Amino acid sequence: MRDEALTSYRIAVAEKYAEVLTHFYVARNDSALPVSKTLVPTFQAILVFNFGEPAQVILEGSQEIHGGKCLVFGPVKKQLTYLVQPGSELLVVNFKDDAFYRFFGNALAGEQVPVHPDALLDTNCFEQLWHRLSLMKCVEERIRPLLDLCEPYLKNRNPIAAQLADFSDETQNEVKAVAADMQISERTVQKAYKKHFGFTSKEKQRYQRFLRLIRALHKAKEMVDWQNIAYRYGYYDQSHLIHDFNYYLGVSPEQYLKSREDMCLGNL
Numbered sequence: 001m002r003d004e005a006l007t008s009y010r011i012a013v014a015e016k017y018a019e020v021l022t023h024f025y026v027a028r029n030d031s032a033l034p035v036s037k038t039l040v041p042t043f044q045a046i047l048v049f050n051f052g053e054p055a056q057v058i059l060e061g062s063q064e065i066h067g068g069k070c071l072v073f074g075p076v077k078k079q080l081t082y083l084v085q086p087g088s089e090l091l092v093v094n095f096k097d098d099a100f101y102r103f104f105g106n107a108l109a110g111e112q113v114p115v116h117p118d119a120l121l122d123t124n125c126f127e128q129l130w131h132r133l134s135l136m137k138c139v140e141e142r143i144r145p146l147l148d149l150c151e152p153y154l155k156n157r158n159p160i161a162a163q164l165a166d167f168s169d170e171t172q173n174e175v176k177a178v179a180a181d182m183q184i185s186e187r188t189v190q191k192a193y194k195k196h197f198g199f200t201s202k203e204k205q206r207y208q209r210f211l212r213l214i215r216a217l218h219k220a221k222e223m224v225d226w227q228n229i230a231y232r233y234g235y236y237d238q239s240h241l242i243h244d245f246n247y248y249l250g251v252s253p254e255q256y257l258k259s260r261e262d263m264c265l266g267n268l
Helices: 099-104 117-121 125-134 139-154 159-166 174-182 186-197 201-219 226-232 238-248 253-262
Strands: 006-012 021-029 035-040 046-051 056-059 063-066 070-073 080-084 089-095 263-265
Touching: 006 139, 021 080, 021 139, 046 125, 070 117, 070 125, 089 099, 089 139, 099 117, 099 139, 099 186, 117 125, 125 139, 159 174, 159 186, 174 186, 186 201, 201 226, 201 238, 201 253, 226 238, 238 253, 253 263
Parallel strands: 035 263
Antiparallel strands: 006 021, 021 089, 035 080, 046 070, 046 089, 056 063, 056 080
């Protein structure tokens, strides 16, 4: 994608790494002014490398974070706004399912306030990695060390997390189904869900309903019948739908339609 100032695109990952990553995202500001974008909640954890002037990240409640060179965010459950400075470039690693837990041992780390990844590991390996990446001018060249970083985490997966990540039958309750299949309690599965993914099954289901709605609205060209849309996507009524817009994006449905071109679905 390219607008007046920001060049951005996704880079797919090879099948070997598809268990831990969904994709890489690159954004570069070629203009003389900062460029602002809003990230719709993804419920994915992300690792952001910033090359150039620090990006500003505005969280819910107008809390402003200066990005620095490298930040990790726990599962992104609320919309956030980021400001890319002139000449700067972002390289974003999008973790999949329980991958963030496998890397950092805490799926909730950075959920409320983004942190430097070295603070989670008590090392300076990511600081060193940033310096190494900053010397590379080609995005594809930068991705190779990041894929190498994933290698040790492709093994030794928690069996409950693996079952939950691979569960695809939308007609069943995944917690009950996994508990029955593994002959363990639902409570054990629920605890593993929160621990390894950073959210509950109920939170995920609510978000997925909202995401289906957002994806449809992102492409809508005509006037929207909100009452019809609410029922179509499983909301009790229009006020129920409005509540989710306020919860996830901090705006009304009408406000979203006016600003959707500045919002990214599943990107940073």
